[in-house]
Amino acid sequence: MPTSEDYKGQVPAWCPGCGNFNILSTVKEALVELGIEPWEVLVVSGIGQAGKLPHYIKCHTFNGLHGRTLPVATAAKLANNSLHVIAVAGDGDCYGEGGNHFLHAIRRNPNITMFVHNNQIYGLTKGQASPTTAQRTHTKIQPYGVLAEPMNPLALAISQDCSFVARGFAGDQDYLKELMKAAIAHKGFSLLDILQPCVTFNKINTFKWYRDRVYKLEGEYDPSDRLKAFERSLEWGDKIPNGIFYKNERETLEEGIPAIQEEPLVRQKFSIEDVKHEIEKFY
Amino acid sequence: MANTVATGAALGILDLGLEAFRNVIRKAFKDKGEEVIKDNIACAEAGYHYARTNCPRCEAFGIREPEYRRLMLIDGVHAIGMGAVMSGCKFYSGYPMTPSTGILDYMASRAEEYNLVVEQAEDEIAAINMAIGASFAGVRAMTGSSGGGFALMVEGLSLAGMTETPIVIAEMQRPGPATGLPTRTEQADLLFVLYAAHGEFPRVIFEPGDPKQAFYLTNKAFELAEKYQIPVFIQSDQYLADTEWTYEKFDLENIIYNDYRLREKDLEGIEVYKRFKYSSTGISLLAIPGEAGKHLVVADSDEHDEEGHIIEDSETRIKMVQKRLLNKLPLIKKEIEPPLLYGDSSPKIVLIGRGSTYGVIKEVVDTISKDHKVAMMHFSQVYPLPERDKFDYIELLEKADLTICIENNATGQFAKVMKAETGFEFSHKILKYDGRPFTIENLKEELHAYI
Ligand SMILES: Cc1ncc(C[n+]2csc(CCOP(=O)(O)OP(=O)(O)O)c2C)c(N)n1
Numbered sequence: 001m002p003t004s005e006d007y008k009g010q011v012p013a014w015c016p017g018c019g020n021f022n023i024l025s026t027v028k029e030a031l032v033e034l035g036i037e038p039w040e041v042l043v044v045s046g047i048g049q050a051g052k053l054p055h056y057i058k059c060h061t062f063n064g065l066h067g068r069t070l071p072v073a074t075a076a077k078l079a080n081n082s083l084h085v086i087a088v089a090g091d092g093d094c095y096g097e098g099g100n101h102f103l104h105a106i107r108r109n110p111n112i113t114m115f116v117h118n119n120q121i122y123g124l125t126k127g128q129a130s131p132t133t134a135q136r137t138h139t140k141i142q143p144y145g146v147l148a149e150p151m152n153p154l155a156l157a158i159s160q161d162c163s164f165v166a167r168g169f170a171g172d173q174d175y176l177k178e179l180m181k182a183a184i185a186h187k188g189f190s191l192l193d194i195l196q197p198c199v200t201f202n203k204i205n206t207f208k209w210y211r212d213r214v215y216k217l218e219g220e221y222d223p224s225d226r227l228k229a230f231e232r233s234l235e236w237g238d239k240i241p242n243g244i245f246y247k248n249e250r251e252t253l254e255e256g257i258p259a260i261q262e263e264p265l266v267r268q269k270f271s272i273e274d275v276k277h278e279i280e281k282f283y
Numbered sequence: 284m285a286n287t288v289a290t291g292a293a294l295g296i297l298d299l300g301l302e303a304f305r306n307v308i309r310k311a312f313k314d315k316g317e318e319v320i321k322d323n324i325a326c327a328e329a330g331y332h333y334a335r336t337n338c339p340r341c342e343a344f345g346i347r348e349p350e351y352r353r354l355m356l357i358d359g360v361h362a363i364g365m366g367a368v369m370s371g372c373k374f375y376s377g378y379p380m381t382p383s384t385g386i387l388d389y390m391a392s393r394a395e396e397y398n399l400v401v402e403q404a405e406d407e408i409a410a411i412n413m414a415i416g417a418s419f420a421g422v423r424a425m426t427g428s429s430g431g432g433f434a435l436m437v438e439g440l441s442l443a444g445m446t447e448t449p450i451v452i453a454e455m456q457r458p459g460p461a462t463g464l465p466t467r468t469e470q471a472d473l474l475f476v477l478y479a480a481h482g483e484f485p486r487v488i489f490e491p492g493d494p495k496q497a498f499y500l501t502n503k504a505f506e507l508a509e510k511y512q513i514p515v516f517i518q519s520d521q522y523l524a525d526t527e528w529t530y531e532k533f534d535l536e537n538i539i540y541n542d543y544r545l546r547e548k549d550l551e552g553i554e555v556y557k558r559f560k561y562s563s564t565g566i567s568l569l570a571i572p573g574e575a576g577k578h579l580v581v582a583d584s585d586e587h588d589e590e591g592h593i594i595e596d597s598e599t600r601i602k603m604v605q606k607r608l609l610n611k612l613p614l615i616k617k618e619i620e621p622p623l624l625y626g627d628s629s630p631k632i633v634l635i636g637r638g639s640t641y642g643v644i645k646e647v648v649d650t651i652s653k654d655h656k657v658a659m660m661h662f663s664q665v666y667p668l669p670e671r672d673k674f675d676y677i678e679l680l681e682k683a684d685l686t687i688c689i690e691n692n693a694t695g696q697f698a699k700v701m702k703a704e705t706g707f708e709f710s711h712k713i714l715k716y717d718g719r720p721f722t723i724e725n726l727k728e729e730l731h732a733y734i
């Protein structure tokens with residue numbers, strides 16, 4: 001069985017007090033509790049403070065480009081569907097630069113997990129508005145405040161029938177761990193949006209701000225009801241629900257591809273002898 | 284069936300016999316059953332006999348009944364696709380864009396038979412990042428597009444360069460800028476593909492002259508991409524993509540396949556696996572994540588250390604640039620074959636071409652060689668330019684009176700590359716940028732100005 005020690009990576013270069021530390025230690029605990037060994041998991045990340053996460057744990061890592069986690073993660077899963085594939089990105093990375101990939105990952109439904117460190121700001125580039133920054137928030141680049149309305153990633157995902165949609169909070173690690181475990185265990189594309197205070201550049205959405213507002217979806221809440229889930233995903237402001245909003249175990253991308261039904265692509269031996277007859281088709 | 288009657292009649296007018304056409308009908312309607320075949324053959328015969336009885340025999344084209352041989356018929360995109368399949372490519376991602384779509388079509392049509400994963404991406408950015416993701420995860424991967432789509436892939440190209448992820452990219456040119464002439468041909472993306480992407484990393488560009496070269500060069504592209512862990516381009520254009528050529532055969536004995544991907548047993552004895560371990564060749568062991576025992580595979584688009592983790596210090600940076608780029612370059616250059624010389628072996632006139640102008644330049648050389656000491660110098664392995672030790676092509680060019688570079692673009696891009704890389708300047712250029720391929724007639728006409 002793996003231990004936390006097995007997942008110990010480099011020393012994080014985040015600001016002291018950043019919500020990312022909580023997410024980092026929770027990811028490790030979730031993986032350990034699920035009994036997943038470091039060599040069985042691939043973390044694909046983008047660029048941003050969130051994107052540095054895989055350097056701070058120990059597992060297979062592809063830290064690619066800003067916004068491009070999902071195409072890499074999806075294809076890696078298709079090439080080797082025996083790996084657990086987790087994509088990690090910031091709100092700017094996943095919902096802004098990579099917004100198109102997000103929509104299409106929901107449609108394709110690969111069996112991968114998406115953790116979005118949603119700090120409602122661009123942390124790494126020092127405090128510009130992200131797609132989830134509240135309207136009228138002032139930044140250096142938005143002197144009149146952000147004019148656009150914030151995006152609602154959960155509502156968007158539910159509207160597109162995303163296979164698993166949840167929200168957690170970096171300030172409630174016990175619950176976050178349960179959500180992470182459920183997201184990883186879920187078969188299909190699972191989105192876990194994590195409220196992550198950025199203590200340096202987001203002075204509005206602080207630990208306290210979130211703590212005063214978050215609450216758990218009730219025990220009797222039924223995540224299979226899509227309309228209800230959509231309705232609850234619209235709640236934001238004084239009350240912010242956390243939990244699994246929606247679950248629909250539909251066919252995964254991998255299940256629809258004949259080539260990988262018996263064995264992962266990566267284990268299939270190639271021999272030129274097996275394909276030589278292709279040439280006959282051109283006579 | 285009207286088509287069949289008409290074709291039969293045309294054969295009748297030309298007095299060419301019907302046997303070949305009967306075979307074509309049998310093949311074309313194989314799936315539709317005997318009945319359909321019989322009826323169509325009857326139609327062909329009816330048309331044929333009508334023409335033989337009622338029309339004068341047409342002498343106009345000097346066409347004679349050929350000697351029938353069993354030949355291959357293949358165009359550029361199919362040759363590239365088949366080259367990929369026979370090189371062990373297992374993953375192809377792309378977004379439709381003429382004239383590259385044929386490769387995506389072909390790969391999808393073979394997915395079931397050869398266990399390939401073929402994905403239509405949401406855009407070209409996704410397409411290249413998917414190919415990189417699949418390759419990182421351990422399978423041979425390829426993507427393709429035309430210039431506009433490749434423009435979107437450029438950051439991904441740089442990612443392949445930084446993470447040393449093997450990848451083959453087909454860049455099928457059409458005339459630009461922007462949407463340009465979507466269904467026409469041009470060779471105006473050479474400098475773009477050569478300089479695309481920020482930062483410095485090795486790349487190789489092949490430009491096949493015909494489908495046979497396209498087949499072998501695609502195979503070589505995979506070999507070099509995997510061996511050196513670099514992006515390799517098959518650059519071509521609409522003209523070659525869609526032109527069908529006939530061949531006796533492709534010699535499949537010449538296909539290269541070396542598996543450079545390492546699994547658990549290949550890594551025995553290695554204490555700590557480091558994906559980017561420094562080496563004199565610049566090549567580090569390429570392990571498959573999850574198939575390499577407990578070894579971990581880490582790659583980063585940030586500058587990184589030997590293990591693949593993000594760094595900032597200048598010492599590591601320098602060593603990584605040396606490893607990734609400077610150590611590999613001379614080795615890669617040695618892999619590049621010299622240009623093909625066709626015609627006179629010490630020519631006074633040299634017609635230089637690359638890529639799809641191969642056929643037309645060759646024919647022009649044939650037609651003028653009785654009056655001139657002329658040769659074609661054709662480059663299909665365009666970048667890096669070949670070394671001069673196997674064939675000193677620069678010396679040959681220097682000895683000629685006329686060196687005419689023939690390109691399907693407005694500025695002579697290959698001539699610029701040649702000047703920049705070797706210092707040699709062609710004496711003349713013949714350029715065509717109307718979106719159409721050269722024909723023998725117009726090339727000969729242009730040549731009249733010089734010879
Ligand atoms: C193509 C590209 N554009 C811009 C950047 C610069 N950049 C890096 S991270 C980032 C935004 C970071 O915000 P987010 O994704 O929310 O991550 P955070 O740092 O907040 O965790 C930007 C704009 C980049 N690296 N690549």
Ligand code: SF4
Nearest residue numbers: 015018049123198199
């Ligand atoms: S800038 Fe914000 S998100 Fe980045 S490390 Fe500091 S606190 Fe965390």
Ligand SMILES: [Mg+2]
Nearest residue numbers: 090091121123
């Ligand atoms: Mg952010």
